[in-house]
Amino acid sequence: MVATAALGRDGVIFLSPDDLSVQHANAVATKLLSKVAVGLKAGTALKQFLALLSREASFSDSDGVEAVRKALQQIGKPGVHDLPSFNVGDVRINWHKADGPSGLTALLLHDVTRSEGLARNLSDHKFFIQHLIDVLPIPIYVKNIEGVINRCNTAFADLFGRKLEAVLGRKSADVAPAMLDAIMNSKEKPLLLSESNIRDEITFEQEDGTPRAAIFAASTLKAPSGAIGGTIGSLIDITSLKKAEAEVAGAAARLTDILQKAPIGVGISDRATGNFLFFNQTFVELLGIEVNSSTLDLPDDIASPTDASLPLTDATDSILLSERYREKSLFEMDAMGELHDVELRIRPTGAKEARWLRTSLEPLPFEGREAVLWWVADITKQKMASRELQNKANNDELTGLANRARFMQKLNHCESVLRGTETPAAVFLLDLDGFKQVNDTLGHAAGDWVLVETARRLVRVGRRADEVARLGGDEFTMVFVNKGRAAEMTKIAGDILKAMAEPYVWEGKTCPIGASIGISVFDGGFCDMSEQLRRADKAMYQAKLAGKGQYIVYDGAMDVDLNDD
Structure with a gap:
């Protein structure tokens, strides 16, 4: 009996089947009825408990005496029966009588104060969500199960050059370009079958044939009953962004072409791993990097691998710096913002003689990662001339x-x-x-x-x-x-x-x-x-x-x- 009551999240009072005296009250019931806790002691007669309750509680439908009389009648009947609800202080309680274990009678008490508060909060929450949709600059819409737009914001209406009133209550086919409407419906269809969400980049044409690009995101929207009630989504126009990306890519391609033909070695390595992400032909020749030309994707008008962007290899900046000296160099680069005129002596693979190089390092963001830009020049002739002068002097x-x-x-x-x-x-x-x-x-x-x-x-x-x-x-x-x-x-x-x-x-x-x-x-x-x-x-x-x-x-x-x- 005690274990059964302990498992309940509601208040439970067990009554004896013989004289309806209180046998046990769980902790929830004791807390809810703290003002009449003395009436919950084991052995207390039901009438005595109800008399105490009538003095401390206020009943919704009638006065205390009438409510106690109704309660006694319902408790004495077999089966499940609702009892007159009441308030104890600020707490509102609904309760009913049910058959308990081992022939006991159970009184189940439920605090509805929190539930009512949650309902009010939910209403406020819906208002807040609606307000949020209205003020967000991102185009947002809500469709019901039939595909009718029953809520959207001004940004969504502006996307199609319409007033807000001309969009609300209409299907998307009446508002959006036909190609866009078909794409949206196709992607929303699975959301109406089971709870899910999507996010995708889409392209479409306006009615006049103008190409557009957008990021489309949508999720299943549930009704209060828990059933699927429609979809909520957003449609962000990224046409201008795509044009900018294309222009940047073109500029990057032109810059890459310039760097490929530069007489000084240029390399870009990943800051974390040291792997080279880019290098030009001069860099390859200075450091003796082996490049597999079969990996190149050359256009028909390019005659040799040296005319195209070189493929990545497994080369790392270890061909220039030892690990200890690399850490020291990168630390100094970070401290000064750049590191100039570092002289290195290396022997490229297959070379008969060592070569002197002068390199500079600069931090550089590259393709969304931290990278290091290397400028490398051959100073072997200058070194040899300097050594010759030194030899003549000494x-x-x-x-x-x-x-x-x-x-x-x-x-x-x-x-x-x-x-x-x-x-x-x-x-x-x-x-x-x-x-x-x-x-x-x-x-x-x-x-x-x-x-x-x-x-x-x-x-x-x-x-x-x-x-x-x-x-x-x-x-x-x-x-x-x-x-x-x-x-x-x-x-x-x-x-x-x-x-x-x-x-x-x-x-x-x-x-x-x-x-x-x-x-x-x-x-x-x-x-x-x-x-x-x-x-x-x-x-x-x-x-x-x-x-x-x-x-x-x-x-x-x-x-x-x-x-x-």
């Missing part, structure tokens, strides 16, 4: 070794690295023996060859050197950092002398060439490189005095001996 033109200026820069760098450390270092100064004789007897061409050959041997034997340079004339120098101390340096010097002792043969003539080497070995605690170069020079001079063709390591006594001489 390298000896004859031997290709570092020149004096570059070697002094290297010494300055070494000095800053070594200062305050115990890292071992050494400076070699080498002067050729017999070079003047070769110049005087065999000519300057032979002398130049000797210098080039000497440079080649020094690079080969002194490959551990941090720098090998020609200071000028027949004087060469080398610097070693952290390659060993005196023992290791003297071994390298011995290897150099052995290499220099190999015959110099120029055009079948032997050149009597040897070398004298001065070495200054030191560590970072004393790294005045100019002083170390001076010491190597003193040691080399001592090697010359000692008979040439040998090396000497500088020590402090040499300064004393030279001063005494």
